[in-house]
Amino acid sequence: EAGVTQFPSHSVIEKGQTVTLRCDPISGHDNLYWYRRVMGKEIKFLLHFVKESKQDESGMPNNRFLAERTGGTYSTLKVQPAELEDSGVYFCASSPAAGGEAFFGQGTRLTVV
Amino acid sequence: AQSVTQLDSQVPVFEEAPVELRCNYSSSVSVYLFWYVQYPNQGLQLLLKYLSGSTLVKGINGFEAEFNKSQTSFHLRKPSVHISDTAEYFCAVSDVGLYGNKLVFGAGTILRVKS
Numbered sequence: 001e002a003g004v005t006q007f008p009s010h011s012v013i014e015k016g017q018t019v020t021l022r023c024d025p026i027s028g029h030d031n032l033y034w035y036r037r038v039m040g041k042e043i044k045f046l047l048h049f050v051k052e053s054k055q056d057e058s059g060m061p062n063n064r065f066l067a068e069r070t071g072g073t074y075s076t077l078k079v080q081p082a083e084l085e086d087s088g089v090y091f092c093a094s095s096p097a098a099g100g101e102a103f104f105g106q107g108t109r110l111t112v113v
Numbered sequence: 114a115q116s117v118t119q120l121d122s123q124v125p126v127f128e129e130a131p132v133e134l135r136c137n138y139s140s141s142v143s144v145y146l147f148w149y150v151q152y153p154n155q156g157l158q159l160l161l162k163y164l165s166g167s168t169l170v171k172g173i174n175g176f177e178a179e180f181n182k183s184q185t186s187f188h189l190r191k192p193s194v195h196i197s198d199t200a201e202y203f204c205a206v207s208d209v210g211l212y213g214n215k216l217v218f219g220a221g222t223i224l225r226v227k228s
Contacts, residue, residue: 004156033215042117043157043203043218056215091157102216104149104157 002026004105006092012111018080021108025074025094031055032075033095033102034067038088046090049075050097082112115140117204119219127227128196134189134222136178136204143209146187147216148178152200160202163187174198199226 005024013019025032034046046065047057051072060067064083069075079086089109093102120135138144148160161172168180178189187204201223205216 031214035216035218040220042220043216045215045217048215059215093157101159101162103159106154106156 004092004094004103006090006105006108008108009106010109010111012113013082015084015112016081018078019082019110021077021079021090021092021110023075023077023092023094023105025092026103028096029094029103030072030097031095031102032069033093034075034077035091035093036088037091037107038085043091046077079110082110084112086110087112115144115206115208115217117206117217117219119202119204119222121222122220123223123225125225125227126194129193131192132190132194132198132224134202134204134224136187136189136219138185138187138204138206140185140206140208144206145209146178146180147205147207148172148176148187148189149203149205149218150200151203151221157203160189194224194226196226196228198224200224 007022032049035043037043045059048055049069052069066078089107091107093104095102116139118137126132146163149157150160151157161170163170163180171177176191201221203221204219207216
């Protein structure tokens with residue numbers, strides 16, 4: 001069974017550009033989470049989807065970040081326009097409907113220059 | 114609000130020596146506790162978890178952790194480490210009753226095992 005897959009693995013963009021990160025959760029997992037780790041700091045929660053609905057988006061830093069989960073399957077996280085402080089590793093995780101272990105993807109390393 | 118403190122940013126240790134990675138948490142409610150490991154160029158992998166019951170929890174790769182409610186700690190231990198244990202380790206908490214919901218992580222501890 002495939003795990004959580006994230007694309008791309010690395011992205012380098014210039015300040016002001018737009019970047020879209022994608023996450024494919026484990027098939028059948030209703031819960032999908034985005035987290036971010038800025039260099040040297042904690043991994044921080046961004047938001048939580050239950051199927052296609054945003055359950056909790058309290059961690060989203062500002063309105064330059066837009067997350068979607070089309071049809072309750074894969075999710076995208078768009079940063080527009082990107083700023084230098086958006087650099088970091090973005091992790092996606094998924095878990096089953098009834099709760100349980102969250103499985104993490106390998107992360108997308110975003111560098112804004 | 115919950116918070117997690119990992120007291121050591123880096124822990125160097127020789128192969129076959131014991132190791133303890135320290136984790137303290139603060140929360141106004143009961144919590145679930147987790148340790149995750151990230152090997153180089155890989156995602157986060159669950160090492161072990163405490164949900165309820167016995168306060169001594171055994172995980173994969175010979176690791177164990179003990180939940181101490183009075184000291185609000187959840188230290189990770191291994192009696193004899195291997196080179197392959199070199200990785201970054203993260204302690205995390207979530208609210209009881211919300212297992213699978215959002216996690217609050219510590220800053221991570223890099224374990225460097227030397228030969």
